[in-house]
Amino acid sequence: MAYLLTAHQYGKAETRLVRIYRDTGQHRIRDLNVSTSLRGDFAAAYLDGDQANVLPTDSQKNTAYAFALERGVTDIETYALALARHFTDDIEPVSGARVEVDEYEWERVRLAGGELPHAFVRASPEVRTTTVTVEGRGPEQRAWVLSGLRDLVLLKSTGSEFAGFLRDRYTTLAETDDRVLATSLTARWRHIRAADDFDALNASVRRVLIEQFATVHSRALQQSLWEMGTAVLAAHDQIAEVRLSAPNKHHFLVDLSPFGLDNRGEVFHADDRPYGLIQCSVQRDDAPPAGPAWDAPGSFAG
Numbered sequence: 001m002a003y004l005l006t007a008h009q010y011g012k013a014e015t016r017l018v019r020i021y022r023d024t025g026q027h028r029i030r031d032l033n034v035s036t037s038l039r040g041d042f043a044a045a046y047l048d049g050d051q052a053n054v055l056p057t058d059s060q061k062n063t064a065y066a067f068a069l070e071r072g073v074t075d076i077e078t079y080a081l082a083l084a085r086h087f088t089d090d091i092e093p094v095s096g097a098r099v100e101v102d103e104y105e106w107e108r109v110r111l112a113g114g115e116l117p118h119a120f121v122r123a124s125p126e127v128r129t130t131t132v133t134v135e136g137r138g139p140e141q142r143a144w145v146l147s148g149l150r151d152l153v154l155l156k157s158t159g160s161e162f163a164g165f166l167r168d169r170y171t172t173l174a175e176t177d178d179r180v181l182a183t184s185l186t187a188r189w190r191h192i193r194a195a196d197d198f199d200a201l202n203a204s205v206r207r208v209l210i211e212q213f214a215t216v217h218s219r220a221l222q223q224s225l226w227e228m229g230t231a232v233l234a235a236h237d238q239i240a241e242v243r244l245s246a247p248n249k250h251h252f253l254v255d256l257s258p259f260g261l262d263n264r265g266e267v268f269h270a271d272d273r274p275y276g277l278i279q280c281s282v283q284r285d286d287a288p289p290a291g292p293a294w295d296a297p298g299s300f301a302g
Contacts (some may be wrong), residue, residue, distance in 0.1 A: 005046050009297065011037030011098075012057040012064075019068045027118040030073040031104040034080075036060045037297050038087055039096040053093035060087075075198040076101040076130045077145055084134035088141065096135040098297070103128040125151045128202065129188065133292050144293035147202055148188030154210065155182035155249075160218040180251035180268060181218055185209065189232060190241040190293055201236065208232050221248050221278045229282030240287035243294075248276035 013035045021028040038060070044050035064083060073079045080099040087097035105123040108115040131146040160181035165173075187209055195201040212228040229242040251268040 005043055008042060008046060009037050009039045009098075010042065010054070010057065011035065011297070012060040013297075015061045015064045017064060017068055019073045025117050026108075026115075029106050029120060030068075030076075031106060032068075032073065032076065032079075033102040033104075034064045034083075035100040035297075036064065036083065036087070037098040037100075038091075038094050039098075040094040042093065055087075055091050055094070063087075076103050076128065077132065077147060077195070077198040080130050080132035081134070081143060081145065081194075084132045084143070085141070088134050089137050096133070096292075098131065098133045098292075098295075100131045101129070125153065127151055130198075131188075131293070131296075133295070135292065142291070144291055145191045145194060146188050146293055147191065147198065147205075148186070149202075149206060150184075150186040152185040152187070152206070152209070153183075154185060154213050155180065156214060160224075162220055178265065181221065181224070182249040182251060182270075183221065183246040184249065185213075186245040187228075188243045189239045190287075190290060192238050192240045192288060195238060201238075205232050205236065205239070208235050221246055221276070222280070225278060225280050226282065229280065233282060233284060241281060241283040241290065243279075243281045245277070245279045248278060250275060 015034040015036075017032045017034055019030045019032070021030075036057075038055065041053050044052065045054050063086065067079065067083055067086070071079065071082050080101050084097040084099045087094050104127060106120040107123045108117070109119040109121055110116075127150050129146075129148040129150060131148075133144045135142050157180055158178055160179050161177040162179060163175035163177060165171075165175070187205070189205060208231050209228050212231045213224060216224060216227045218224045225244045225246055229244055232242050233239055250271045252271060253265065254263055254267045254269050256263040256267065
């Protein structure tokens, strides 16, 4: 019996990086978590322990810091593209690079006299994300860009129902034509081409997602995700595909009748586990192939 080394990669996970711009009296902050992963001619490192072709993960970390100063962080997609192209263009054994960046938003502290120029407060648990994959170098080089967000917490107190579902011997859930619908949304979208302004595009996608959740009457969270995804594609022709993942954060009406109280949809128990997990991908019928865009280091640990 023979053994083969097949897919392999290595990198530096979760480099915490804060870039502060001090060029004006109003400081600006970009707070990032950067992970890099390289693919290429590294078989000898695994088979023989030969590190001659291995750029240390510490060097990848240092590159992330240096690029934040030298190149700046106008937006996380452009920053990630610059990093990935550097690794594939300038490091000979590297044939492909993947850079994942999370960004945490900060807002300036506001007092009675207005905004303070250099004091900040975390905006919300929501996280902006990007994943950039680059393969090859020179004229044959290809790049794939994903943008996204996670932990976007949404709730509407009516305008949602769940009825007419399949029943079996274990079904106890009652049908309802009026329920609380809440979720912590993860959304990721694949670009057909690079945006002129990723910040503006991402803000627009976020706005479309929220508007659709809020205004479309939901017969099921599945339908809500479909409406959200199609609305994003309709609004932005440079986006090929949207993937959505939404845990159904259940809110159960509390029975207060033992206390002589009539609870008419006003007091709920918010249950965090177990929860339904609803997911889908919405794609244009003429979308270009996704290639390795959705591959992830986590696939090795699944």
